[in-house]
Structures are given as C-alpha cells and as structure tokens.
Amino acid sequence: MFKQLRNKFLILNLIIISILMLAAFLSIYGLTYTNVYRDIDRELHRISEFSRKKDGGPGQPPLDRDLNSPPPPPNRSVSFVLITDGEGTLVHIASIFDMDNTFYESAKEAALSRDANTGTFKMDGTYWAFMTRPHFDGYNKIIFLDVTSQLGILTNLIYTFLAVALIMLIFIFFISRFFANRSIKPIKEAFDKQKQFIADVSHELKTPLTVINTNVDVLLSNRQESINDQVKWLHYIKSETERMTRLTNDLLYLAQIDYSNMKMIYxxxxxxxxxxxxxxxxxxxxxxxxxxxxxxxxxxxxxxxxxxxxxxxxxxxxxxxxxxxxxxxxxxxxxxxxxxxxxxxxxxxxxxxxxxxxxxxxxxxxxxxxxxxxxxxxxxxxxxxxxxxxxxxxxxxxxxxxxxxxxxxxxxxxxxxx
CATH class of the missing domain: 3.30.565.10 (Histidine kinase-like ATPase, C-terminal domain)
Known part of the structure; x- marks a missing residue:
C-alpha cells in the first residue's frame, strides 16, 4: 500500500515538474523564435532598402545581370536579389556570387510557389528566407537571405532542451524518490503505531474480559449458593472492571489531549x-x-x-x-x-x-x-x-x-x- 502511495506521489511529482519544464521551454523557445524571425525580417528589409538605393529610381531599365553589385555591409548573412517581370520571368540578378542560373531559377520558383510575400524554404541543404516587394514599372523584387545559422539556433535549442530535460528528469526522479520515501515514512510510522495501538488495546482488554467471563461462569455453575458464598468471585469481577474503567478513561484522556479542539483553561x-x-x-x-x-x-x-x-x-x-x-x-x-x-x-x-x-x-x-x-x-x-x-x-x-x-x-x- 505504501509502495503504491509512494509511486503515485513520485509520478505526480514528475508530471508536474515535466509540465513546468515544458511550459518554461515553450516560453523560451517562443521568445527566441520571435526574436530570430524579427531579426530575419529586419535584415530582409535592410537588404531591400540597400538594393533600392543602388538600383536607382523609376524609369531606369533593369539590367540582365549584375555580378559586380557591392555586397551588403559586413557581418551580415549571405544574400542576393532577383527581379522579375509581371509574368514571373527572371530579368535581373543582383548577387556577389557567380552561381549557375539554374540556382537562381530554382530560388525564384521556390519563392513564388509559396504564394506569400515572405517565407522560408530549404534548397541544397541551405535554408533561405525571402521577401517579395514591388519594384517599378510592374516589376517585382525578391530578396533572399541565408538563414541557416539563425534557424540552426532554434534547432539546437530544441536538442539542448531534450538533452537537459532527460538529464533533469533522471536527476529529479532520484531526488523525488528520496523525498517521497521521506514523506511516506511518517505516514507509515503513524499507520504502524495505529496497528500496534489496536493490538495493544485488544491485548490489554483480553485479560480482564477473560477473568470476568471465567468468574461469571463460576457463578452460573453454582447458582444454588448464596451471594456471601460467591463474594470472592464478585470481587474479582469488580477488580477487573475497575482496571478496564481506568484503561478506557486513560485512552479517552489521551484522545482528548491529542485530537480534541477544546482548549484547556490556562x-x-x-x-x-x-x-x-x-x-x-x-x-x-x-x-x-x-x-x-x-x-x-x-x-x-x-x-x-x-x-x-x-x-x-x-x-x-x-x-x-x-x-x-x-x-x-x-x-x-x-x-x-x-x-x-x-x-x-x-x-x-x-x-x-x-x-x-x-x-x-x-x-x-x-x-x-x-x-x-x-x-x-x-x-x-x-x-x-x-x-x-x-x-x-x-x-x-x-x-x-x-x-x-x-x-x-x-x-x-x-x-x-x-
């Protein structure tokens, strides 16, 4: 019984701790996720503004390809810009990398297939974020940003949490088991004392009841004798009755001290x-x-x-x-x-x-x-x-x-x- 009680206490403790850990992780992950995507969105806008200033104003025809476009300021992620016409045909590439046109076509198709102005996709093992903005004369500009490292932070955060959670749950299991045993111990001791108390009371009452019963049998077997002849048996009965009375009074007194809500007059x-x-x-x-x-x-x-x-x-x-x-x-x-x-x-x-x-x-x-x-x-x-x-x-x-x-x-x- 106490083993089952300990196990229930242990399981309940682990469930509560697991829920708290999960809630804490989701809060941390949510904040990190929001910050990462806010930084990605800010970087995409920065690249878009940088590209707009370089391309010039309305009326300037788009170039077929510009491999010598100056890169964004240092300490930024890898990025490039594609310009498409109203039909989605690629008409201009602004990139510092000499990549095959197939790569840029694939990036363009991946962005356009999302049917959204912003999003992310994976291509050739690299995660890219994109943002589509109107250019001029019906053209559209698609900004691409390598976000592999940023999304890697989120992935590593998940793996880190799983590893930490596993280690913590193992550690907490043994700690909880230790405290569960300590918590159950006084309950078990109280239960054992109660069992012992019942056994002791039964034992103490058994002797006087046996004596009383024996003496009553003696009296019943000698019905023809007078009370004076039977007086010693009556004294035995009275003596054992008085002992039982003292025992019950002491037990009632202990119960009153231990459990009664009545306060003594001090x-x-x-x-x-x-x-x-x-x-x-x-x-x-x-x-x-x-x-x-x-x-x-x-x-x-x-x-x-x-x-x-x-x-x-x-x-x-x-x-x-x-x-x-x-x-x-x-x-x-x-x-x-x-x-x-x-x-x-x-x-x-x-x-x-x-x-x-x-x-x-x-x-x-x-x-x-x-x-x-x-x-x-x-x-x-x-x-x-x-x-x-x-x-x-x-x-x-x-x-x-x-x-x-x-x-x-x-x-x-x-x-x-x-």
Missing amino acids: SNFDFSEAAEDVLLTMEAVIFENNISLQYNIEPNVFLYGNREQLQQVIMILLDNAIKYTNNQGYIDFSLKKSHHQVILSITNTGEGISVEHIGRIFDRFYRTDASRSRAGGGYGLGLAIAKAIIEQHKGKISAKSVVSQSTTFSIELPCSSC
Whole structure:
C-alpha cells in the first residue's frame, strides 16, 4: 500500500515538474523564435532598402545581370536579389556570387510557389528566407537571405532542451524518490503505531474480559449458593472492571489531549505550591514503601498553564518512581528556574532503564517489565499521558538512566515569571 502511495506521489511529482519544464521551454523557445524571425525580417528589409538605393529610381531599365553589385555591409548573412517581370520571368540578378542560373531559377520558383510575400524554404541543404516587394514599372523584387545559422539556433535549442530535460528528469526522479520515501515514512510510522495501538488495546482488554467471563461462569455453575458464598468471585469481577474503567478513561484522556479542539483553561499559577501539594499527597505512600524523599523546591516559580494537568504529570512521575525504586532507596525531587525555563527533575534509585528501552518508554502501552506493571495495575499509559500534557504546554520531557543505579525524568517548561 505504501509502495503504491509512494509511486503515485513520485509520478505526480514528475508530471508536474515535466509540465513546468515544458511550459518554461515553450516560453523560451517562443521568445527566441520571435526574436530570430524579427531579426530575419529586419535584415530582409535592410537588404531591400540597400538594393533600392543602388538600383536607382523609376524609369531606369533593369539590367540582365549584375555580378559586380557591392555586397551588403559586413557581418551580415549571405544574400542576393532577383527581379522579375509581371509574368514571373527572371530579368535581373543582383548577387556577389557567380552561381549557375539554374540556382537562381530554382530560388525564384521556390519563392513564388509559396504564394506569400515572405517565407522560408530549404534548397541544397541551405535554408533561405525571402521577401517579395514591388519594384517599378510592374516589376517585382525578391530578396533572399541565408538563414541557416539563425534557424540552426532554434534547432539546437530544441536538442539542448531534450538533452537537459532527460538529464533533469533522471536527476529529479532520484531526488523525488528520496523525498517521497521521506514523506511516506511518517505516514507509515503513524499507520504502524495505529496497528500496534489496536493490538495493544485488544491485548490489554483480553485479560480482564477473560477473568470476568471465567468468574461469571463460576457463578452460573453454582447458582444454588448464596451471594456471601460467591463474594470472592464478585470481587474479582469488580477488580477487573475497575482496571478496564481506568484503561478506557486513560485512552479517552489521551484522545482528548491529542485530537480534541477544546482548549484547556490556562492561567498563571504558582507551580512551586502546586508541586508541594502533590508531594504532601504522595509523602505517606513514599514512606510506606520504605523510601527516603529528598526535595528542593524553589519558591515562587510561576507558570502559564493548566494547574490540574501539570499536577497530574508530577503524580504520574512520582508514582512511577515509587514503583521502580529499590528497597530503602531514595527519590530526589527538584524544581528550579534556569534561563527563562522551569526545570523539574525526579530521580529515583533502582534497576534503571537499559539503552534499548529508554527511547521507547514514552510510547503508549510500552513497559520495560510487563508483569510488574500489571501487578501494579498499570497499562503503560502514564508516561504517554505525561508527555502529551507537557508537549501541549510547549515543554519537553526526557529521561536518562544508569543501569543498576538510578533513573531521572526531566521536564522543561517556559517560565512566565522569569
């Protein structure tokens, strides 16, 4: 599917570029064509005027042949003039070349056969332009100009364009293919993540549904017993239902953050005070797990954002630290201002996170220890929610770890009072 999409994108890109190149060439060719024929027409008129001044005025009889006619001024193309009577019979030749009369007769016939006052024709491998003008006493004058070099410019322009177009299309093909692959890559990654997300949700829902279904079967097979005798099965059902409720709530919350057009209510608030409130809430849990807490909160750190969401982030990170801190370990909580930024960091001792996991811990449903997470009721969505909230507040969240020593989560947020 993605290969077909890439190929369509590539073909469309090549078609658009080809059309633009063709339009550019036609414009250049049209301008060049117009300029070339304008120069040819100007030269024919110049030769005609030069010949008129030399021939003299009306009443002068035409000569049979004038081989000694002075040529046009230098740096001009080869030219000659023929004069015909009213019947089209050649009566006078003005040329600096001693050519056979057959050549001039052929040129005259080619010009007269065009049935136009101007035009071009090819004779003996040479391109000639001509212009027919009235002379005197019913005679006509036909001016001929060698335009092989001028028309050669147009021919060379076509060949040059074809060669350049071929080279450019080959070059553009590979460039377009490179950028097409890069353009398709995020779409493919999003599609793969969506597939993985559906698979993960299905997997997470499968376990509680299986437990619920099993316990319901047990209840149905013991219909004669009282509710008091069946209470443990009901507790199992309730427990799994609560886990499913937490999962669906987390998923709905993530969907609301990612795709909802509803804006959260932002305000300036004391982030130091909000962080202390969360610490006070979690302090008892920390000590119950035989964990030491060290904290350093700089006072009067103000942020512009949603207080409840950012408190939820702190709650998620503290809960994660408590789960993975070793026995008699410690948690270090720090909040300070630095260079117009608010820096919050939470460090806990423990097993740490290996390099292959550290880059994926913010992915949805990703857990470094799946069995331990399930035992604690987690689904691997907490850090994904925390990242989504921080990014919504134009901040950054990152993690670093030393295996078998410690793990540190850091948050950078823009400060509203710095």
